[in-house]
Amino acid sequence: MMDKSWRISLSNITNLTIKKCVPSGAFWMSRLPVGCWTLTILHSSLKMLRSHSNFNHKSTQQGNDTVCEDLSMLSTAMQKLYTKLKAVQLWDLFINLEMRLCPILAVMEKEGVKINVAKLAECTNVLRKKLQDIEKRAHETAGHPFVLSSLAQTREVLFNELKLDEKYQGSTKLARTQVNNFKSTSESVLQHLQDLHPLPRIILEHRQIMKLKSTYVDGILSFVENGCLYTTWQHTAAATGRLTSANPNIQNIPKQPCTVTVADKIVCKDKEDTVYTILAREPFISEDGWSFVAADFQSIELRLLAHLSEDPTLLAVFQKPDCNDIFCRAGFTMAE
Missing domain, CATH: 1.20.1060.10 (Taq DNA Polymerase; Chain T, domain 4)
Known part of the structure; x- marks a missing residue:
């Protein structure tokens, strides 16, 4: 359980990290591992996280001060991650989708x-x-x-x-x-x-x-x-x-x-x-x-295929409101 001094220190460190990283100052930036995951799903997020920050640093502080000192290192890591996400056009996905999910999951876990x-x-x-x-x-x-x-x-x-x-x-x-x-x-x-x-x-x-x-x-x-x-x-x-x-x-x-x-x-x-x-x-x-x-989404993969391919037959299938079985309708339409 965190005491009052911990909560204040954590809040200050998080705000400091965010203000140095992005112009918007959105609090979503505190979830660095999610950014690493967004950037490179097929590689280890933890490995990237360590490469972006000096987590091997041995602190001379103790207790809450040690954690706050480690958190202060997130500023450098977040700046690098922000640049990388922007370069591959994943920043909007990260900030507007992935980060907005974090507080929802936190509430789900708490409740x-x-x-x-x-x-x-x-x-x-x-x-x-x-x-x-x-x-x-x-x-x-x-x-x-x-x-x-x-x-x-x-x-x-x-x-x-x-x-x-x-x-x-x-x-x-x-x-x-x-x-x-x-x-x-x-x-x-x-x-x-x-x-x-x-x-x-x-x-x-x-x-x-x-x-x-x-x-x-x-x-x-x-x-x-x-x-x-x-x-x-x-x-x-x-x-x-x-x-x-x-x-x-x-x-x-x-x-x-x-x-x-x-x-x-x-x-x-x-x-x-x-x-x-x-x-x-x-x-x-x-x-x-x-x-x-x-x-649940019905046939989400086929919907993505129709959207990305812009195939008129598939698009017509999904635009029919009375279609209950997408696979049967798609097969029948293509057979015609």
Whole structure:
């Protein structure tokens, strides 16, 4: 947490850096890494940042003064970056688009996303019970207990005890590990072996449920604070310009439901049967009085192609208000 002296010093340094860099004095200039990323997406922003400023300088100051001294070096770096962005006509993109996104992302990180913690806890209980049922079936099938999450123990049971690799007659060679050349227990290998014995199919099911629980339920719960999930929105991580999130990554939450059958109805006391449908996105809820809105560009790549090529056929396709399927309409029009 920054104290008052830190905030004042940081503000002064930022203003000093900006006034020396650009005539407009816009505060957007404080995000130097974004400028490096805009200038050279395919190269390391950090490397460029270091090359533009003396970050190897060893300060004799301590505490907040050390940080302020380092920040004062941004002036030289920003002057160089300003010149480079201007030279390749990227300054307007940087200042009017990229930098204006920074405060929005800051607010998104600060506000977080509201989470139905009770729903996540319920999902955790269901999945834990399901994993226990799967482990019990696996032990009965193998004839003795073993740790399903242990690759070494799984390899021992599948290949040394059941010898499924010797029974396999498929044309595709079973994969081996890159390290030590062990027999692999990967998903593709288990899929090849699942018709030879019930155990590979059980292990696949266990891994699916385990991933759902550890990544999309427990993994989300560990980042929830006061009923809200706080993630880090990364502006410069993707070369395509897309936003990414980390700690946790909430952009890959599966849309498809996962149906599990549990034997203990106590876990699903609100259900009349033992079938429980888990929607990984269901715990994400809006604030009271607000709603989630999903919006996306339709066929953005084709729209860019039509704009840049000025192809009359493509332009005509997008100008039709009743066109719901751009690909079908474009193919039909070109066929004509």
